[in-house]
Amino acid sequence: MGTGKVRRVLVTGGTGSFGKTMVHELLRGDIEEVRILSRDEEKQDALRNRLGDARARFFIGDIRDRESVSRAVKGVEAVFHAAALKQVPSCEFFPMEAVRTNVLGSENVIRASIEHGVGSLVCLSTDKAVQPINAMGISKAMMEKMVQAASREIGPEAATTISCVRYGNVMCSRGSVIPLFIRQIKNGQPITVTEPNMTRFLMPLRDSVALVRFAFEHARQGDLFIKKAAASTIADLATALAELFGSPNHPVKAIGWRHAEKLYETLASAQELGTAEDMGDYWRLRLDDRDLNYAAYFSEGETTTATMDDYHSHNTERLDVEGVRQLLLSLPEVQAELEGWTRG
Numbered sequence: 001m002g003t004g005k006v007r008r009v010l011v012t013g014g015t016g017s018f019g020k021t022m023v024h025e026l027l028r029g030d031i032e033e034v035r036i037l038s039r040d041e042e043k044q045d046a047l048r049n050r051l052g053d054a055r056a057r058f059f060i061g062d063i064r065d066r067e068s069v070s071r072a073v074k075g076v077e078a079v080f081h082a083a084a085l086k087q088v089p090s091c092e093f094f095p096m097e098a099v100r101t102n103v104l105g106s107e108n109v110i111r112a113s114i115e116h117g118v119g120s121l122v123c124l125s126t127d128k129a130v131q132p133i134n135a136m137g138i139s140k141a142m143m144e145k146m147v148q149a150a151s152r153e154i155g156p157e158a159a160t161t162i163s164c165v166r167y168g169n170v171m172c173s174r175g176s177v178i179p180l181f182i183r184q185i186k187n188g189q190p191i192t193v194t195e196p197n198m199t200r201f202l203m204p205l206r207d208s209v210a211l212v213r214f215a216f217e218h219a220r221q222g223d224l225f226i227k228k229a230a231a232s233t234i235a236d237l238a239t240a241l242a243e244l245f246g247s248p249n250h251p252v253k254a255i256g257w258r259h260a261e262k263l264y265e266t267l268a269s270a271q272e273l274g275t276a277e278d279m280g281d282y283w284r285l286r287l288d289d290r291d292l293n294y295a296a297y298f299s300e301g302e303t304t305t306a307t308m309d310d311y312h313s314h315n316t317e318r319l320d321v322e323g324v325r326q327l328l329l330s331l332p333e334v335q336a337e338l339e340g341w342t343r344g
């Protein structure tokens, strides 16, 4: 990937769905060292064996622990911060765990990156951080706020550039709905649909990696990038998968909304878009770099008026069943599931 003169990078959460794809991409390029910081030695071992590349270096540790973060950060020129608790239900039941990892852990990554003069830190956020209603989204919104505060604090001339990316549902990520629906279809169980009209942005893993690369290449202090993306209803997603796996009339069971779910997700608010830069496939949301000068806040205030709507999964490009089917077919994860699969 186009990491310029960067020789050594760190991917926190490097054994997750995003992390592994990122690590693969990085190793395809001319890079000296890719560090992976994560907690699970078994996942690290599996990735080590799969990669068989001495340039990949594994650090066991937890971002909650400043020491282990420092050790992994020291000496790298770029950090891609993907480690997180990202399951909505688990964060809902254990919100303090989300605080420990997504808030305090991210603060460790931000501080260590500044301290060790890392050139670029890109932090991964989610659409669930916009107008958040669940603990996962709230903790990620806090991470975004910490990035903004640190960016204002160190200023545009600092050695470290800190940015965020925000994206929607990554298709086929571990524990998400697509692998679940595929399993249900293959096992002849009903597809469990929460609310057929619920929509989600659909982002292939490759696009999430491209977004992070875009942020790395274009970030100014405190920027947040989003990629424009298509969405579909859950009903259409279920139908497309059932058709693909040769069971067009597969039974569907309505299970109702889960804890703290939204009918649709918002990638950027109208207010944010009011000052954003349209970069084609991407938006750059700018840091509000006014300082804590209350007179300016209250007598001058923010004069830009938002002229558009929020950008959300109900009003973005909507894929129909055929559109979802084509997108699914382009994913290596789905292709692997289809290989050798014949119904019955």
Ligand SMILES: O=c1ccn([C@@H]2O[C@H](COP(=O)(O)OP(=O)(O)O[C@H]3O[C@H](CO)[C@H](O)[C@H](O)[C@H]3O)[C@@H](O)[C@H]2O)c(=O)[nH]1
Pocket (backbone or CB within 6 Å): 086, 087, 088, 126, 127, 128, 167, 168, 169, 170, 173, 175, 176, 177, 178, 180, 192, 193, 194, 195, 198, 199, 200, 234, 258, 261
């Ligand atoms: O049995 C199920 C499970 C889910 N859904 C629906 O499918 C959609 C997607 O559900 P996922 O569990 O795949 O994703 P979430 O939107 O809940 O959240 C996901 O996307 C987040 C990013 O926005 C995080 O990555 C998070 O880990 C991941 O679970 C939702 O509308 C959900 O209601 C069903 O219809 N049936």
